[in-house]
Amino acid sequence: MPNNLKELKNIWLIGGGKISIEYLKVLTNFNKKIILITRRKKQVNLMKKFKKNVSFQYGGLSKFLKSNPQKPEKVILAVNTRYLYKMSELLINYGIKSIMVEKPAALKLLELKKLKKIISKKNVKYVIAYNRRFYGSINYIKKLILKNRIRGVYFDLTEWIHKIKLSDYSRLELKKWFLCNTSHITDLVFYLAGQPKKVSYLNKDSIKWHKPVLFNGNGITKKNIPFVYRGDWLSHGRWEIKIFFKGFVAKLKPIESLNIEYISKKNIKIEKFKNESKYKPGFYNMCNSFIKNNLQEFCTIDQQINNFKFVHRILGWKD
Numbered sequence: 001m002p003n004n005l006k007e008l009k010n011i012w013l014i015g016g017g018k019i020s021i022e023y024l025k026v027l028t029n030f031n032k033k034i035i036l037i038t039r040r041k042k043q044v045n046l047m048k049k050f051k052k053n054v055s056f057q058y059g060g061l062s063k064f065l066k067s068n069p070q071k072p073e074k075v076i077l078a079v080n081t082r083y084l085y086k087m088s089e090l091l092i093n094y095g096i097k098s099i100m101v102e103k104p105a106a107l108k109l110l111e112l113k114k115l116k117k118i119i120s121k122k123n124v125k126y127v128i129a130y131n132r133r134f135y136g137s138i139n140y141i142k143k144l145i146l147k148n149r150i151r152g153v154y155f156d157l158t159e160w161i162h163k164i165k166l167s168d169y170s171r172l173e174l175k176k177w178f179l180c181n182t183s184h185i186t187d188l189v190f191y192l193a194g195q196p197k198k199v200s201y202l203n204k205d206s207i208k209w210h211k212p213v214l215f216n217g218n219g220i221t222k223k224n225i226p227f228v229y230r231g232d233w234l235s236h237g238r239w240e241i242k243i244f245f246k247g248f249v250a251k252l253k254p255i256e257s258l259n260i261e262y263i264s265k266k267n268i269k270i271e272k273f274k275n276e277s278k279y280k281p282g283f284y285n286m287c288n289s290f291i292k293n294n295l296q297e298f299c300t301i302d303q304q305i306n307n308f309k310f311v312h313r314i315l316g317w318k319d
Contacts (some may be wrong), residue, residue, distance in 0.1 A: 010072035011291075012037055014061055014078040014087060021104065022280040023076055023295065024050045026287045035072070037064050061087055065094055076129075076292060081173050081180050085111040088126070092118050098125045100290045103187070104179045105301070107172060108319050109308045116301045127290065127298035130187045131282035134289070134297065135271045137258035138282075141250050142190060144260075148245040150225045153193050156240040156253075157215065157231030159180050166209065174209040178311055182231070182241040184255070185239055187299055187307055192224030192243065195306050201314040205234065215314055229314075256281055 013023055016038030027034050033053050056281045057064050061079075061254055075096050080085055085106040091099055092115075105128045121127045132138065142251040159182055166174060173180055190196060199219030203212040213233035220226050232236070248262040250276040258273040275281040289297060299307075311317070 009033065010035055010070065010074075011106060012072045012075045014038075014077050015102075016040065017078065019078050022283055023078060023287065024054065026279050026283050027076075029284075029286075030291055032073070032291070037061055037065070061090060065090065071095055071097075072308075073098065075099045076287075076290075078182065080170075081176075082107065082170050085115065086117055089118065092122050092124055092126075095122075096124070097122075098290075098293075100127050100129050100286075100298075102129050103127070103299070104183050104308075105304055107176045107179060109305070109312060110319060112301065112305050112308055116305065119301055125293070125295060126299070126301055127295050128304055129286060130184060130191075130299050131280065131286050132184055132188050132255060132283035133191055134282035136258070136275050136281075136285075137252070137256075138188070138192070139285075140258065140273055144245065144250065145192065146171060150193055150223075150243055152244045153189055153227040154240075154242040154244075155185055155227070155229045156191050156237050157185055157229060158235070158237030158239070159231075159233045160209075160238065161207065161213075161233050171209070177210050178315060179308070182239075183307060183311065185241065186310060187303075188255070189227065189241060190221065190303075190307065190310075191299070193225045193227065194221035194312050195303065196220075196227075197224075199224045199310065199313060203316050207233070210317065212315055217314055236242070291316060 011027060011032045012035050013020055013027065014037045016036070020036065022033070024080065028050055035055050035057060037057045040058065074096065075091055076085055077084060077091065077099060081104070084101055088101055088105065106115060159177070196219050199217055201215065201217035203215040205212055205214045205215055214231070215232045218226065218228045238253070239255050241255065243250040250261055251259045251261065256275055259270040261272040289295065
């Protein structure tokens with residue numbers, strides 16, 4: 001391993017929040033120089049322990065770019081959700097060619113469409129970080145799908161709103177909470193079963209900062225797989241996905257765990273699968289894939305535009 005940081009290829013990690021700590025835990029395993037770019041010094045007190053190949057830049061991305069720094073090999077964008085679109089534009093216009101951005105990449109469908117245009121024009125590799133796609137359990141389900149036809153999917157979109165610390169988020173982020181957080185479930189379902197083709201839906205009720213909070217519906221994906229969903233943020237429930245096969249069902253509840261139930265005339269046999277525990281689940285596989293340019297499993301800008309259209313339709317949003 002080179003002793004001089006200047007000999008290593010750069011990765012920029014932008015953002016000084018809790019999620020950046022999870023990224024640093026993983027990134028320091030790779031032979032790269034990590035430059036963490038954040039606005040305030042106090043944001044990185046907990047990050048000082050990551051001294052291996054890590055340096056810090058304060059004052060935010062705009063100030064850092066004014067110093068005309070050497071372009072990095074990769075950029076991971078992990079700022080607050082409301083800044084993802086603006087920061088993506090800054091990076092692309094600066095000439096960055098490989099970006100992994102935290103979900104959902106933008107808060108408005110129009111912003112995503114604008115990003116698609118400049119990504120195509122500038123020939124940028126731009127992927128969206130839904131870490132649950134990279135769980136070991138999801139890889140196991142993908143192997144099941146190769147050998148067994150999915151007969152149907154059920155998913156629950158209920159958020160535990162009593163667990164959300166409202167003061168940590170802007171009014172816009174709370175208004176778009178489904179995209180900011182709940183979209184982990186819709187993305188994972190359509191990643192496994194195909195993008196939605198048709199959907200019937202019902203939505204109603206609201207809380208002070210989000211509308212609607214009750215939604216039910218069904219549809220079919222482009223792979224001709226039927227699905228049913230529900231969500232009620234004012235009642236009982238939690239994130240859940242059930243994938244039905246002939247003779248068995250794969251259950252993700254909570255999403256971090258996987259149970260396979262094999263059903264026969266005699267009994268029900270249950271197999272349990274545990275995800276990796278050393279890092280935040282999915283993070284090592286996700287970062288490793290991004291660094292090695294294995295991008296086929298990531299959410300693309302086109303997939304995200306389709307996901308946004310689905311969310312807007314079932315929630316009755318205009319933008």
